[in-house]
Amino acid sequence: MAANGAKGSDSRPVFFFDIDNCLYSKACNIHDEMQKLINKFFCKHLDLNTEDAHMLHQKYYKEYGLAIEGLTRHHKIDPLEFNYEVDDALPLDKILKPDPKLRKLLESLDTSKVKPWLLTNAYVNHGKRVVQLLGIEDLFEGITYCDYGKVPLVCKPNQEMYDKAEKEAGAPSTEQCYFVDDSHLNCTHAQARGWTTVHLVEPGIPIPRVPASRYLVSNLEELRIHFPHLFKSQESNNA
Numbered sequence: 001m002a003a004n005g006a007k008g009s010d011s012r013p014v015f016f017f018d019i020d021n022c023l024y025s026k027a028c029n030i031h032d033e034m035q036k037l038i039n040k041f042f043c044k045h046l047d048l049n050t051e052d053a054h055m056l057h058q059k060y061y062k063e064y065g066l067a068i069e070g071l072t073r074h075h076k077i078d079p080l081e082f083n084y085e086v087d088d089a090l091p092l093d094k095i096l097k098p099d100p101k102l103r104k105l106l107e108s109l110d111t112s113k114v115k116p117w118l119l120t121n122a123y124v125n126h127g128k129r130v131v132q133l134l135g136i137e138d139l140f141e142g143i144t145y146c147d148y149g150k151v152p153l154v155c156k157p158n159q160e161m162y163d164k165a166e167k168e169a170g171a172p173s174t175e176q177c178y179f180v181d182d183s184h185l186n187c188t189h190a191q192a193r194g195w196t197t198v199h200l201v202e203p204g205i206p207i208p209r210v211p212a213s214r215y216l217v218s219n220l221e222e223l224r225i226h227f228p229h230l231f232k233s234q235e236s237n238n239a
């Protein structure tokens, strides 16, 4: 991945990609593995039984978009300790493999017209580990992540996080931002901000009654259909 940092003359719009359950399928069950580790963390550090741990975890997730946010706000938990026992403890190398189809899709983005950028609520270790395992880390120009070393945490769907992302990626304006995420909440807030937002809802997952954003796709391949101007033309693809 290239170093973060915008060049003054760079007027390309930015395409922000969420990482977890977006660049790989929910069917990988990383989400489930993570839920188990988070619940274990709640039990251990808050001295809760499994049921209460699960309920509190869900409550924080709904309220803040991130379990760790509730933990730091209400329980003085060190986010880096959480990261160590949850995200870094995930057996990702056993689950994720290079994804040639995804790589091809990202390679066909015309980077003279758009800047691909990662935007995650995970800490940087986890974000980078996932894209490395998927074999696509060189196709993004940077990453905006939730800095677990700084409390209070700044994460999606907080506008502060979207603002931070725009600045770090060097977006020419708020209107020049594209975004894809599997989270309804994250998409709703990005759409409200004025980003061109795509909610990824994988097949088998219920379509939300209230759309989160202007666009809805069931697969990242559909980005080609909605935003053909951001992709290389077919001839140069086949060349």
Ligand SMILES: [Mg+2]
Residues within 6 Å of the ligand: 018, 019, 020, 021, 022, 181, 182, 183
């Ligand atoms: Mg996600």
